[in-house]
Amino acid sequence: MKVMLLSRPGQPLSLVERTLPAPAAGEVLLRVAACGVCRTDLHVLDGELPQAHYPIVPGHEIVGTVEAVGEGVASPRVGEQVGVPWLGETCGTCFYCRHDQENLCDNPVFTGCSRDGGYATHVLAKAAFCLALPKALYPDAAQAAPLLCAGLIGGRALSLAGDGERIGLYGFGAAAHLLIQVATSQGRQVCAFTREGDAEAQAFALSLGATWAGASTQRPPFELDAAIIFAPSGELVPLALRAVRKGGSVVCGGIHMSDIPGFPYRLLWEERRLVSVANLTRHDGHAFLAAAASAKVVSHVRRYALEQANEALDDLRRGALQGAAVLIP
Numbered sequence: 128m129k130v131m132l133l134s135r136p137g138q139p140l141s142l143v144e145r146t147l148p149a150p151a152a153g154e155v156l157l158r159v160a161a162c163g164v165c166r167t168d169l170h171v172l173d174g175e176l177p178q179a180h181y182p183i184v185p186g187h188e189i190v191g192t193v194e195a196v197g198e199g200v201a202s203p204r205v206g207e208q209v210g211v212p213w214l215g216e217t218c219g220t221c222f223y224c225r226h227d228q229e230n231l232c233d234n235p236v237f238t239g240c241s242r243d244g245g246y247a248t249h250v251l252a253k254a255a256f257c258l259a260l261p262k263a264l265y266p267d268a269a270q271a272a273p274l275l276c277a278g279l280i281g282g283r284a285l286s287l288a289g290d291g292e293r294i295g296l297y298g299f300g301a302a303a304h305l306l307i308q309v310a311t312s313q314g315r316q317v318c319a320f321t322r323e324g325d326a327e328a329q330a331f332a333l334s335l336g337a338t339w340a341g342a343s344t345q346r347p348p349f350e351l352d353a354a355i356i357f358a359p360s361g362e363l364v365p366l367a368l369r370a371v372r373k374g375g376s377v378v379c380g381g382i383h384m385s386d387i388p389g390f391p392y393r394l395l396w397e398e399r400r401l402v403s404v405a406n407l408t409r410h411d412g413h414a415f416l417a418a419a420a421s422a423k424v425v426s427h428v429r430r431y432a433l434e435q436a437n438e439a440l441d442d443l444r445r446g447a448l449q450g451a452a453v454l455i456p
Contacts, residue, residue: 291352
């Protein structure tokens with residue numbers, strides 16, 4: 128098998144050959160068909176996540192076909208297509224696991240961070256944490272890959288935002304371009320906020336059904352019921368609070384964000400809520416994939432060969448993508 132290995136933070140990935148492993152009890156061996164490139168991968172590369180182990184093979188938006196199963200695995204079966212998300216394993220015994228909050232597990236394992244991920248031709252995964260992606264519904268693995276993090280995190284963020292009809296999305300990248308399709312299919316109005324002067328991203332948002340698109344510093348044409356921040360920029364929090372109505376919510380949808388600057392209490396007052404999304408549960412995964420299928424969500428992807436992983440990451444860092452980058456081994 129071949130992997131793109133990150134030896135230590137701050138270094139480019141290197142193409143390495145390894146012996147194909149056999150799955151242990153409870154594991155499956157997948158042949159990787161596609162792996163999405165996520166902004167969280169940049170945080171792993173930059174050494175910003177304390178959970179990360181090095182050396183590591185990044186990648187946690189994995190679509191693959193089961194080639195072998197370990198002892199005790201009844202599902203998935205050999206030949207089935209599945210997805211592997213960020214949450215790779217939980218302890219099952221801590222307070223959070225016992226109270227249906229496995230996304231907050233005290234001892235989690237994260238794919239492509241503390242367990243080798245999908246920037247590879249093959250990957251091992253815990254069978255119980257794989258999500259079904261039947262080929263009949265997801266014939267294009269590259270199209271399905273971004274659903275497994277950008278989509279799932281967006282779906283959980285939308286659920287925390289509530290049932291409001293007017294939603295703002297700050298940062299119009301991989302997650303927002305998927306979530307807007309779900310939100311508009313539910314009859315919601317969506318405002319898209321981008322970098323100053325990013326006319327291309329604003330046009331992209333409008334083409335996907337946004338009611339309005341503009342710079343993050345601008346006020347939308349109406350008060351928002353909720354805002355979701357996908358860009359890892361803490362300075363967007365006061366701007367989003369300013370844009371939501373009384374009793375509205377601001378959801379921070381990233382695993383890592385720069386510090387939030389000080390802001391006047393009046394922006395939070397009148398029962399506005401500020402919450403964060405921390406990973407996701409398997410239930411979230413099943414729920415979002417069902418919603419995405421119902422909305423007929425289409426991922427806009429740029430495909431790269433596995434050996435082009437560094438190029439894909441550079442394009443993501445520079446904001447040179449519309450939609451999502453996906454590696455194809």
